[in-house]
Amino acid sequence: MRVAIVGAGIGGLALAHGLVKAGVDVTVYERDPSPRHRNQGYRIHISPVGEEALAALLPDAVRRRVIETATHPGDLLAGFDSQLKPMFEQVFPGGGPDRVTAVDRYxxxxxxxxxxxxxxxFGKQFESYVVDGDEVGIRFADGTSATADVLVGADGVGSRVRAQVVPDFEVADIGVRCIYGKVPLSPAVKSLVPQAFLRGFSFVSNGRGAGAAFAPVLFRTPPEEYGDYLMSVLTGTNAVLGCADDELSAMSPADLWSIVARVTASWHPTVRELVASAEVDAAFPITLRTCRRVATWPVSRVTLLGDAIHPMTPAAGAGANTALWDAVRLTRALTEETPVLEALTSYQRDVTPHGQAAVTESLENAQRLFSVTI
Ligand SMILES: Cc1cc2nc3c(=O)[nH]c(=O)nc-3n(C[C@H](O)[C@H](O)[C@H](O)COP(=O)(O)OP(=O)(O)OC[C@H]3O[C@@H](n4cnc5c(N)ncnc54)[C@H](O)[C@@H]3O)c2cc1C
Known part of the structure; x- marks a missing residue:
């Protein structure tokens, strides 16, 4: 069987490993021109579901590489008010030396x-497909084409494959904007940062709609391009940030970061010092989007995986973990001795309720965390 995967994101790459390990002929088409393109990393929490999926899909050498390049495991989820008064704290059991609880996306x-x-x-942007009998024809933006027995759309929240499979699928803007940034963990910053911020995920809120999330990326082995950092993200509506979307998207990283400095100007001095220590050029804006109902579609030789089926806010730390779970299910379905359309029927039956549970949890968390009604 020849499987074409559109998108070398987290789900697409994990699926490729699972299928290659089982001897399937796989090609992954990625629109980025090279693996180094867009090296902006952000921290991704890996849950036991994600860890289990990685163990099932990856060959040993790749799994070791993931473990070596992951962050040292964290064990804390904590909340503070804007003067750093503790509001809640939850400690998780630590793990063995190979435990992966968070990674830098890049x-x-x-x-x-x-x-x-x-x-x-690389450099292959999917445009459209045509199913012709037992074959799928795939067209790319550069005018080239390919064929496969099965096409998997693993092309993320704005999936073009999904746009053709489920044209009326709705992805809603929840009204929350994030300004994402990095504070390099120099010795000076490490000495000022609250210990909780180095142990896991901390959320600081002013109780009036502005929040800041902090979480450490302390690499076991850092990439060539950068070292340890504290992920630092400001969240709020346009009104809270004092900035409309067209302004946000046109701003330089330095101007974006000046919004963070302005919104946190009356917060605890340590927060202000952290904001002042950020790598300003690393700032970028994010719009939080979600579906309410995960995608369902008629079974054919074209299927979907990850954010393409169930885009969700990061508020449950579940999008990547759910994509990895999907990859395990799809690998299993496509490598069983079952006719391909039956295999894809059982895969689609599995991923809908599982994805919906994650979307619902992320929606509920987002409403609580960001004080918005969705
Ligand atoms: C700030 C932030 C924090 C997050 N934190 C967490 C977390 O802690 N835990 C968690 O589980 N999840 C988290 N997520 C969500 C997580 O990143 C996504 O759910 C996950 O990356 C989805 O994987 P995917 O493979 O479906 O899509 P992606 O990883 O988005 O990959 C899609 C790939 O498809 C490519 N592509 C797109 N269109 C085309 C095309 N037309 N042709 C070819 N290629 C194309 C893209 O370039 C990309 O490489 C976070 C997200 C954000 C934004």
Whole structure:
């Protein structure tokens, strides 16, 4: 069987490993021109579901690379008010030396690309497909084409494959904007940062709609491009940030970061010092989007995976973990001795309720965390 995967994101790469391990002929088509493109990393929490999926899908050498490039495991979820008065704290059991609880997205994807040189094709932006009998024809933006027995759309929240499979699928803007940034963990910053911020995920809220999340990325082995950092993200509506969307999207990283400094100007001095220590050029804006109902679609030789089926806010730390779970299910379905359409029927039956549970949890968390009604 020849499987074409559109998108070398977290789900697409994990699926590729699972299928290659089972001897399936796989090609992954990625629109980015190279693996180093867009090296902006952000921290991704890996849950036991994600860890289990990685163990099931990855060959040993790739799994070791993921473990080596992950962060040292964290054990804390904590909340503070804007003067850093503790509001809540939850401690999680620690793990063994190979435990993976968080990764940097760039380092993680690079690790997941290990051993896939013959499978990955960069600079291929998917445009459309045509199902013709037992074959799927695929067209790319550069005018080239390919064929496969099964096409998997693993092309993320704005999936073009999904746009053709489920044209009326709705992805809603929840009204929350994030300004994402990095504070490099220099010795000086490490000495001022509250210990809780180095132990896991901390959320600081002013109780009036502005929040800031902090979480450490303390690499076991850092990528070549950068070292340890404290992920630092401001969240709020346009009104809270004092800025409309068209202004946000046109701003330089330095101007974006000046919004963070302005909104946190009356917060605890340590927060202000952290904000002042950020790598300003790393700032970028994010719009939080979600579906309410995960995608369902008629079974054919074209299927979907990850954010393409169930885009969700990061508020449950579940999008990547759910994509990895999907990849395990799809690998299993496509490598069983079952006719392909039956296999895809059972895959689609599995991923709908599982994805819906994660979307619902992320929606509920987002409403609580960001004080919005969705
Ligand atoms: C700030 C932030 C924090 C997050 N934190 C967490 C977390 O802690 N835990 C968690 O589980 N999840 C988290 N998520 C969500 C997580 O990043 C996504 O759910 C996950 O990356 C989805 O994986 P995917 O493979 O479906 O899509 P993606 O990883 O988005 O990959 C899609 C790939 O498809 C490519 N592509 C897109 N269109 C085309 C095209 N037309 N042709 C070819 N290629 C294309 C893209 O370039 C990309 O490489 C976070 C997200 C954000 C934004």
């Amino acid at each position: 380092a993680f994807r690079r690790a997941l690309m290990t051993g896939l040189d013959d499978v990955l094709v």
